[in-house]
Amino acid sequence: MNWELSSATEHRCPCGQGGYTVRIFVDDWKRAEEQWEMNCPKCKRKYLLHSHTDAKSGMPLQSNRWVKRETLSRVFRVEAQVAKARMNVVNLATSRYETKWLAYFKEAKSKKAAWQRLTDGGRRFPSLAAFYCHTAKMDLEAYLLEQFNFDNLPIIVEKVGGGDRELKKQLGEVKELDLKLQISKTQLLKDGFH
Numbered sequence: 521m522n523w524e525l526s527s528a529t530e531h532r533c534p535c536g537q538g539g540y541t542v543r544i545f546v547d548d549w550k551r552a553e554e555q556w557e558m559n560c561p562k563c564k565r566k567y568l569l570h571s572h573t574d575a576k577s578g579m580p581l582q583s584n585r586w587v588k589r590e591t592l593s594r595v596f597r598v599e600a601q602v603a604k605a606r607m608n609v610v611n612l613a614t615s616r617y618e619t620k621w622l623a624y625f626k627e628a629k630s631k632k633a634a635w636q637r638l639t640d641g642g643r644r645f646p647s648l649a650a651f652y653c654h655t656a657k658m659d660l661e662a663y664l665l666e667q668f669n670f671d672n673l674p675i676i677v678e679k680v681g682g683g684d685r686e687l688k689k690q691l692g693e694v695k696e697l698d699l700k701l702q703i704s705k706t707q708l709l710k711d712g713f714h
């Protein structure tokens with residue numbers, strides 16, 4: 521693929537003493553790509569380029585901005601905390617309820633009855649058609665083990681965990697951390713310079 525420089529514009533940097541260059545490259549199919557380069561040594565030490573993809577509006581929209589290194593580190597730190605907390609709660613749930621979870625479905629008389637248990641009679645995903653499709657491709661037990669995941673933990677706690685308070689508390693903590701992460705990500709974009 522041939523990328524050709526189509527334009528280069530200079531912009532003022534965050535500290536105001538220098539600038540950064542935005543180059544736009546276009547390929548044979550008229551696809552465009554931006555390249556940002558910081559020219560100010562002071563801002564180069566303080567800022568990193570951050571690309572944000574917003575998929576909310578259907579078409580993924582990418583936007584670039586300069587963000588402070590320490591703000592980005594904070595986001596990464598919280599992200600790691602969330603990942604660790606999620607893993608811990610899944611591990612705890614696995615050690616306590618994985619066997620019970622499988623047994624709960626073994627009691628079901630048919631595949632359809634297993635699906636009804638999994639979805640509370642169709643109140644949740646997957647649809648019956650999707651369930652049949654998944655379990656035609658893989659063993660039912662393997663599928664159910666796959667369903668023993670973080671997103672299904674509230675269901676697992678309710679169905680086979682007897683409302684396990686410790687797990688519920690940990691899930692609440694993950695939720696709080698997740699919220700903290702969303703806030704720090706929003707802050708990162710808000711403070712970003714462009």
Ligand SMILES: [Zn+2]
Nearest residue numbers: 533535560563
């Ligand atoms: Zn600067």
